[in-house]
Amino acid sequence: xAKIDSREVEREKLAILRVLGSASGxxxxxxxxxxxxxxxxxxxxxxxxxxxxxxxxxxxxxxxxSRRSGRVITNAGLEELGNARVTDKVGFxxxxxxxxxxxxTFDVNRQEGLIPVNISFFPAAQIKEALKAMAPVFRxxxxxxxxxxxxxxxxxxxxxxxxxGYTGLATVCSIIINATLLKAGVPMDSRFGGTLQYRQNRxxxxxxxxxxSGSSLDPSEIFIAGRMTGVSETARRGSGKILANFRxxxxxxxxxxxxLIAKLEKAGVRGLVDIGESGKPVCEVPVGLNKAGLxxxxxxxxxxxxxxxxxxxxNRAMSGLMDYRSLMRFSEIA
Amino acid sequence: xAKIDSREVEREKLAILRVLGSASGxxxxxxxxxxxxxxxxxxxxxxxxxxxxxxxxxxxxxxxxSRRSGRVITNAGLEELGNARVTDKVGFxxxxxxxxxxxxTFDVNRQEGLIPVNISFFPAAQIKEALKAMAPVFRxxxxxxxxxxxxxxxxxxxxxxxxxGYTGLATVCSIIINATLLKAGVPMDSRFGGTLQYRQNRxxxxxxxxxxSGSSLDPSEIFIAGRMTGVSETARRGSGKILANFRxxxxxxxxxxxxLIAKLEKAGVRGLVDIGESGKPVCEVPVGLNKAGLxxxxxxxxxxxxxxxxxxxxNRAMSGLMDYRSLMRFSEIA
Numbered sequence: 001x002a003k004i005d006s007r008e009v010e011r012e013k014l015a016i017l018r019v020l021g022s023a024s025g026x027x028x029x030x031x032x033x034x035x036x037x038x039x040x041x042x043x044x045x046x047x048x049x050x051x052x053x054x055x056x057x058x059x060x061x062x063x064x065x066s067r068r069s070g071r072v073i074t075n076a077g078l079e080e081l082g083n084a085r086v087t088d089k090v091g092f093x094x095x096x097x098x099x100x101x102x103x104x105t106f107d108v109n110r111q112e113g114l115i116p117v118n119i120s121f122f123p124a125a126q127i128k129e130a131l132k133a134m135a136p137v138f139r140x141x142x143x144x145x146x147x148x149x150x151x152x153x154x155x156x157x158x159x160x161x162x163x164x165g166y167t168g169l170a171t172v173c174s175i176i177i178n179a180t181l182l183k184a185g186v187p188m189d190s191r192f193g194g195t196l197q198y199r200q201n202r203x204x205x206x207x208x209x210x211x212x213s214g215s216s217l218d219p220s221e222i223f224i225a226g227r228m229t230g231v232s233e234t235a236r237r238g239s240g241k242i243l244a245n246f247r248x249x250x251x252x253x254x255x256x257x258x259x260l261i262a263k264l265e266k267a268g269v270r271g272l273v274d275i276g277e278s279g280k281p282v283c284e285v286p287v288g289l290n291k292a293g294l295x296x297x298x299x300x301x302x303x304x305x306x307x308x309x310x311x312x313x314x315n316r317a318m319s320g321l322m323d324y325r326s327l328m329r330f331s332e333i334a
Numbered sequence: 335x336a337k338i339d340s341r342e343v344e345r346e347k348l349a350i351l352r353v354l355g356s357a358s359g360x361x362x363x364x365x366x367x368x369x370x371x372x373x374x375x376x377x378x379x380x381x382x383x384x385x386x387x388x389x390x391x392x393x394x395x396x397x398x399x400s401r402r403s404g405r406v407i408t409n410a411g412l413e414e415l416g417n418a419r420v421t422d423k424v425g426f427x428x429x430x431x432x433x434x435x436x437x438x439t440f441d442v443n444r445q446e447g448l449i450p451v452n453i454s455f456f457p458a459a460q461i462k463e464a465l466k467a468m469a470p471v472f473r474x475x476x477x478x479x480x481x482x483x484x485x486x487x488x489x490x491x492x493x494x495x496x497x498x499g500y501t502g503l504a505t506v507c508s509i510i511i512n513a514t515l516l517k518a519g520v521p522m523d524s525r526f527g528g529t530l531q532y533r534q535n536r537x538x539x540x541x542x543x544x545x546x547s548g549s550s551l552d553p554s555e556i557f558i559a560g561r562m563t564g565v566s567e568t569a570r571r572g573s574g575k576i577l578a579n580f581r582x583x584x585x586x587x588x589x590x591x592x593x594l595i596a597k598l599e600k601a602g603v604r605g606l607v608d609i610g611e612s613g614k615p616v617c618e619v620p621v622g623l624n625k626a627g628l629x630x631x632x633x634x635x636x637x638x639x640x641x642x643x644x645x646x647x648x649n650r651a652m653s654g655l656m657d658y659r660s661l662m663r664f665s666e667i668a
Binding site: 082083192194197205207208209210211213214215216217221222225226227228 | 416417528531541542544547548549550551555556559561562
């Protein structure tokens, strides 16, 4: 009999929890097995999935809704997912970026398809105040796009259910740029997320940064939770700190990159803050030889402004995909 | 004439600001030149230092107190220091750990010398409440040592002046363990800071982590600011998340490491949470072949408990050195 590697089992178990955690409702072993293969490259038979589910039920992390409709993840399961295997989670942010870029089907010419979004939750009682704090930020263009989606508690945003007592907001994530480049055959290296200082309405320099490869947490969520941004101030006075991230592309792809960025702008995606030349620093960040740096605006900047106004926000950066055509202009909802 | 490298000049200028930023009062070009050499390995003549200071004065970042006593850093200078050259700041945390370990003169046998400390500031009006929140944490031993120092506004802690309206608290930093090992010839690799989950009074696993080499911010300060800890809960119920960090030593040094840790414990330094065997994971973190992992308690855990109680804290992790004999037991001040 083959020796069972307990770390391998642990990895499979967690992948199943992740699949359930990102599902919008109950799903069965067949769907789970397919998603494991497509999203995690894990080949498990339906029978093996059912075996794991039995163990997960015992631990209280999953729950059998019915024989027909399958399993859901429990609150204990979600908590386990949040804490488990931190070494798996390092690099998880980079993986998530890659996965979402790959899954996006956005066609920049036809302006349709699935695009990557961040989901944020605001206490329902504070949503008016939150929208008010976000409006000037959208107007100043400190966002990836002014297209958003909003849902009341119980509603669904990109496969995520809005919890009781909260209102959910989906904002376009800067991974849309990775996705568009990837589809055109340009590989994009996502290096770090940081806070970018503006002065006189111009991007200046990064003041803090966290590498995606060295953290189990999303940098934007860290900077929002730690109140390290000054997005409202930047929208108002042209100087302050906003959420931004740094990417690298092969320098020889620059002409194509510029062309794609121009098309994205036409489609209403204006996430590019600055772009460098071959081997030249951008916003004081050096790049490798034969590389060019891109500074992208953080999609969560409007939400950061709401947090600055003292509103409690819960964020799930890079949390799913939504149909571009289902989004509305922020000005239509606020 | 030699070509002046503007990045080199920038680096020298920042190093001077850092020297001034860590000084307890005004210092002159002679002292600055010596500290640049000793602490940053930068060889500059006094004349060159004075030239830089002239430029820094012009930018409003330093101020000439008198010809005799020299320069101080201004608030604008401190702000510049906080924002400048983020790529210099990545790895700055690792550098700070190394520097403090090297500068510490603590003699574990004689129980005397300079030890590395964290400095925290609390609003003076809330210090009683803060001490109350910290007491159970010190009692539960969720700290590096129960030795502390306290100072009112205007007072000095390890070379740092306590600002107006605040009370300062110095806590022993886990770098004391790096320092003790280093002096005995054991190299210690500081990998990351994280939140460590406890259950049933036992360390279990890291739930989040940030690599020192991938961040411009100190991980402990991030976890405190983002309210990601449950230190009070851990002190009370034996389960929750505390600040901890992960180090690696060569596996062959383990017998010596255990001996030194035992001596440190006798001296009242109990920062070790867990220690692994050669090549074996500790708290679910894998280590390299021929390496052993050490999980150390974060020195700022008591302060995290105060932050959990809603008290505003300003922290400067790993901020200086203090004479071990000048510290008092926490129970004597609270």
